[in-house]
Amino acid sequence: MIEVNNLHKHFGKLEVLKxxxxxxxxxxxxxxxxxxxxxxxxxLRCMNLLETPTAGEIRINGELVTDPKIxxxxxxxxxxxxxxxxxxxxxxxxxxxxxLPPMRVRGxxxxxxxxxxxxxxxxxxxxxxxxxxxSSLSGxxxxxxxxxxxxxxxxxxMLFDEPTSALDPxxxxxxxxxxxxxxxxxxxxxxxxxxMGFAREVGDRVLFMDEGVIVEKGTxxxxxxxxxxxxxxxxxxxxL
Amino acid sequence: xxxxxxxxxxxxxxFPSLLRGAVITIEVTTFAIFFGLIFGxxxxxxxxxxxxxxxxxxxxxxxxIRGTPLFVQILLFYYGIPGLxxxxxxxxxxxxxxIAGIVVCSINSGAYNAEIVRAGIKSxxxxxxxxxxxxxxxxxxxxxxxxMPQAVKLIIPPLGNEFIALLKDSSLLAIISVHExxxxxxxxxxxxxxxxxxxxxxxxxxxxxxMGISRILAYVERRLGVSDRSE
Numbered sequence: 001m002i003e004v005n006n007l008h009k010h011f012g013k014l015e016v017l018k019x020x021x022x023x024x025x026x027x028x029x030x031x032x033x034x035x036x037x038x039x040x041x042x043x044l045r046c047m048n049l050l051e052t053p054t055a056g057e058i059r060i061n062g063e064l065v066t067d068p069k070i071x072x073x074x075x076x077x078x079x080x081x082x083x084x085x086x087x088x089x090x091x092x093x094x095x096x097x098x099x100l101p102p103m104r105v106r107g108x109x110x111x112x113x114x115x116x117x118x119x120x121x122x123x124x125x126x127x128x129x130x131x132x133x134x135s136s137l138s139g140x141x142x143x144x145x146x147x148x149x150x151x152x153x154x155x156x157x158m159l160f161d162e163p164t165s166a167l168d169p170x171x172x173x174x175x176x177x178x179x180x181x182x183x184x185x186x187x188x189x190x191x192x193x194x195x196m197g198f199a200r201e202v203g204d205r206v207l208f209m210d211e212g213v214i215v216e217k218g219t220x221x222x223x224x225x226x227x228x229x230x231x232x233x234x235x236x237x238x239x240l
Numbered sequence: 241x242x243x244x245x246x247x248x249x250x251x252x253x254x255f256p257s258l259l260r261g262a263v264i265t266i267e268v269t270t271f272a273i274f275f276g277l278i279f280g281x282x283x284x285x286x287x288x289x290x291x292x293x294x295x296x297x298x299x300x301x302x303x304x305i306r307g308t309p310l311f312v313q314i315l316l317f318y319y320g321i322p323g324l325x326x327x328x329x330x331x332x333x334x335x336x337x338x339i340a341g342i343v344v345c346s347i348n349s350g351a352y353n354a355e356i357v358r359a360g361i362k363s364x365x366x367x368x369x370x371x372x373x374x375x376x377x378x379x380x381x382x383x384x385x386x387x388m389p390q391a392v393k394l395i396i397p398p399l400g401n402e403f404i405a406l407l408k409d410s411s412l413l414a415i416i417s418v419h420e421x422x423x424x425x426x427x428x429x430x431x432x433x434x435x436x437x438x439x440x441x442x443x444x445x446x447x448x449x450x451m452g453i454s455r456i457l458a459y460v461e462r463r464l465g466v467s468d469r470s471e
Contacts, residue, residue, distance in 0.1 A: 048374055077376035087371035091389050100385060101375040146371075153375055 080150030140171030280353025
């Protein structure tokens, strides 16, 4: 479903990604872990071209998205993204946050879009917050709205960039539960996260990144309990 | 006592003329606000653009206008440019002072507005554009539906200050004999030498006008604040 081949990304002189090659199959849930500055967010952001790769190829469903001639917006319609800081639109209600993108991008009628948005808010357990503005929602609620908003585009792939890192501990669970449901429905997901419980329960594979490369990969249990690489071990000893 | 009475008499006598002047002042300011907003918005987007055919002219415009006095710009536009055209074509070319005043004030105000609009757009969190783009919205859609509605709330207060400055600065148009508020005061003084009562009256009329603008802006800010639940 996603094929990444020798992906490089430079920011000026700084080389953040130093040749990433990886495949993600349909319905697979892949968790990416690694220290800050290891390039894991950049890797994720390259998938929907929020960062333009310096070199290398990314194919999504066989389509070469790194081709400069490709319509970026078409790719992004298929690839949903959830951010660490939620990035809800503060001047719109939760419902409108979810309804606006499919109206603008997919050309849905207002009624279709709002019906879809209501269904999605229900799915993330926030149907009673439809008419509330983001600033009146807790972090966990905001993140669930953000997930609903991404889902409103009916993406085939969902990218999560540390979705629980900005949350108070008591709100992490509600967001992870929504993500677990998604995984069980068969959504293809790439999740940058340090939530080991989540990775073990729904993750098919874990990638450990450091200094712009994938250092080690394997099943969650292999990585978390039987890491082979010294850097992986040292990192895990700090977070577990 | 008699001094006070004579001052009051002058204030009353000059008042109709000041009101006529105030109408011109309001007229010039209103047009200049309108066109200044258009120029300012275009220049702001030009300066934000990555393409140098838009960026460079915008920067030159903003820097030239902000780096030179309005007084000199008025002289240049009203005397300098028609003089140049006259010399070049051999035909006498003149501009109506009010039109010249509106044009110069619009161009001048536009440069300041550009920086206000640009700053407002820039201060909307980067994540907003990223979120919109990640959902497949085009840059234009994101600008219209996501960035601008948030930027406008940041832009309105400093823009209000700019409008007030513009109204006061329009007094400089007296030099090209636009019969606005200050000019009419000066004309009355030249006939009567009653400088104090006249100019204090002029000042008070300006004060009334600027307070009026403040009121309107406070109202607009309140209206926009209705949906302002952010942060």
